[in-house]
Amino acid sequence: MAPxxxxxxxxxxxxxxxVVILASVQLGMTMYIPSLPAIAVDFHxxxxxxxxxxxxxxxxxxxxxxxxxPLSDRFGRRPVVLSGVAAFVVAxxxxxxAPSIEFLIAARAVQASGACCVIAIARAIVRDMYSREDSARxxxxxxxxxxVTPAVGPILGGKLQVWFGWTASFYAMAGIATVGFxxxxxxLGETRRHAPASLNLFTILRNYVGxxxxxxxxxxxxxxxxxTATFQAFIAGAPLVLISLLGVPPDEFALYTLVWPIAFxxxxxxxSRLTLRxxxxxxxxxxxxxxxxxxxxxxxxxxxxxxxxxxxxxxxxFLGLGNGLVSPNxxxxxxxxxxxxxxxxxxxxxxxxxxxxxxxxxxxxLLHETTQLPWSLIIFATALCGLWVCVxxxxxxxxxx
Numbered sequence: 001m002a003p004x005x006x007x008x009x010x011x012x013x014x015x016x017x018x019v020v021i022l023a024s025v026q027l028g029m030t031m032y033i034p035s036l037p038a039i040a041v042d043f044h045x046x047x048x049x050x051x052x053x054x055x056x057x058x059x060x061x062x063x064x065x066x067x068x069x070p071l072s073d074r075f076g077r078r079p080v081v082l083s084g085v086a087a088f089v090v091a092x093x094x095x096x097x098a099p100s101i102e103f104l105i106a107a108r109a110v111q112a113s114g115a116c117c118v119i120a121i122a123r124a125i126v127r128d129m130y131s132r133e134d135s136a137r138x139x140x141x142x143x144x145x146x147x148v149t150p151a152v153g154p155i156l157g158g159k160l161q162v163w164f165g166w167t168a169s170f171y172a173m174a175g176i177a178t179v180g181f182x183x184x185x186x187x188l189g190e191t192r193r194h195a196p197a198s199l200n201l202f203t204i205l206r207n208y209v210g211x212x213x214x215x216x217x218x219x220x221x222x223x224x225x226x227x228t229a230t231f232q233a234f235i236a237g238a239p240l241v242l243i244s245l246l247g248v249p250p251d252e253f254a255l256y257t258l259v260w261p262i263a264f265x266x267x268x269x270x271x272s273r274l275t276l277r278x279x280x281x282x283x284x285x286x287x288x289x290x291x292x293x294x295x296x297x298x299x300x301x302x303x304x305x306x307x308x309x310x311x312x313x314x315x316x317x318f319l320g321l322g323n324g325l326v327s328p329n330x331x332x333x334x335x336x337x338x339x340x341x342x343x344x345x346x347x348x349x350x351x352x353x354x355x356x357x358x359x360x361x362x363x364x365x366l367l368h369e370t371t372q373l374p375w376s377l378i379i380f381a382t383a384l385c386g387l388w389v390c391v392x393x394x395x396x397x398x399x400x401x
Contacts, residue, residue: 002076017187018142021081023117023149024180025088027173029057030153033257034250035166036239042099042166047240051365053356054236056105057112062354064113065120069347070204072121077128078190084117085181089161092174096167111173116350118212127335128193139328140272142316148265154257158250207344217334217345219393222332223284225352226386227323230291230379234260234316236364237375240363246309247372260320267324280329286388287325294318312372319383326386383397 027247032039033054040050072080091111098104126138160168211217238257242248248256281299298315334349360382365376 008016013126017183017353018396019124021085021118021184021188022122022142024177025085025118026149027153027156027176028088028092028111028115029054029171030235030246031157031160032169033154033235033239034158034243034253035161035169036165037243038161038250039101039104043104045101045280047244048365049101051236051276051361052105053101053108055361055365057108058354058361059112060109060356061112061116062118062351062358064116064352065347065350067210067347068078068117068120068205069344069350070341071285072124073192073341074189075346076192077121077125078184080117080121081188082181082184082191082194084121085177085184087111087114087117089114089174089181092177094171096174099330106215120346121349123331123335123350127346129355133347139332140268140275141283142268142328142359145249146229148261154253155255158253158255161250178314187228204344207338207341208244211338211345211348214338215393217349219389220284220330221349221352222356222393223288223390224327224334224349224387225354225356226382226389227287227291227326227330228353229356229360230295230319230382231260231264231323233360233364233379234319236361237367237378240367241372241375242309242310246307255315256309256313259317260323263320264324264327268328269324271325271328275329280333283329283388284333284390285327287322287329288383288390289322290325291322292380292387293381295376297382298376299373299380302371302376307371319379322383343344352382 036053038049039049039053040047040300068080068084078352083140089113091107094102095111098107119157122142123139126142129138151278156172157169160172235257239253242256243250244255267287274283294315294317298312298319301311301315331346332350335345360378363378367378
């Protein structure tokens with residue numbers, strides 16, 4: 001049994017609060033996924049254009065982190081998180097009321113910017129509260145719980161699509177995020193330990209350049225980014241392959257895609273138990289190996305002409321498992337390189353994570369698939385790159401506290 005986590009100060013918020021706040025905005029990424037085909041039909045656009053609602057979300061999520069990270073180092077974690085949840089709520093209503101695909105895409109950009117304030121800064125909050133190794137375990141616990149949200153999101157979104165249409169998902173996002181906002185106002189305290197960082201543009205750029213020049217930081221960040229990109233590639237292509245090509249109903253589609261987040265949660269849970277015993281770096285390697293093996297099977301089945309739901313979902317489970325081992329350890333390593341600017345470090349790592357995901361969704365959106373093979377090859381190539389970066393850069397961050 002793993003030893004208990006020890007927070008730095010007793011008044012700091014419990015992980016349970018972070019889970020609730022994160023879940024309230026994380027739905028923005030996955031809940032509406034079963035509605036992508038319906039959005040394309042409703043606005044009379046192609047599937048590739050409809051997928052831009054996900055691509056733009058990921059792109060703005062990535063870019064906004066570069067701003068919110070330094071803001072949290074300067075003004076504190078609490079005001080940035082509260083502002084982010086509020087922006088997410090407003091943007092969710094705007095998405096539901098969108099009169100055109102262009103307006104929807106723009107509203108998704110604002111929604112992503114709000115969500116990133118919460119998700120990126122939550123990682124800095126964890127680093128504020130825990131030492132390096134304990135932060136990896138805390139992020140594993142957080143990730144294990146957060147794996148439920150991507151699972152529940154498509155299920156709820158699929159049902160709402162069948163019952164009420166695609167706008168219902170965005171109304172639901174707004175309502176749930178409002179609950180998260182109220183809880184954050186009441187319970188979220190300030191966790192920043194270091195003196196306020198400068199908002200001087202030169203200082204911010206110097207900090208970011210300094211982080212990029214740290215070999216361990218880049219190793220952790222790119223490894224995590226490529227692991228997450230496999231998931232983004234999967235979630236971007238799954239509606240086309242499962243709903244459009246295999247004829248799976250939208251609400252049933254959500255049940256099939258449960259396997260990835262469930263596996264991700266299992267991977268995070270295993271990581272929380274093994275980090276102190278095996279070490280962060282070793283678990284990152286094991287996770288990448290599992291992902292490459294699963295992607296290889298996925299491609300092999302596609303080449304063999306096995307085009308069934310099981311041929312997609314079973315490998316996806318092991319991809320999610322590998323992702324769950326990699327992500328919390330890589331993020332903990334990245335934000336531990338410079339604890340004094342943990343917000344900026346979390347933001348830069350998140351930028352690589354989400355920008356790589358955005359590139360993958362663009363690639364998947366451009367595919368004209370009749371089988372799962374092109375999609376599977378993209379997932380395989382991404383997983384292989386993750387393993388290559390992991391081995392090449394050999395991230396071994398310092399044992400800071």
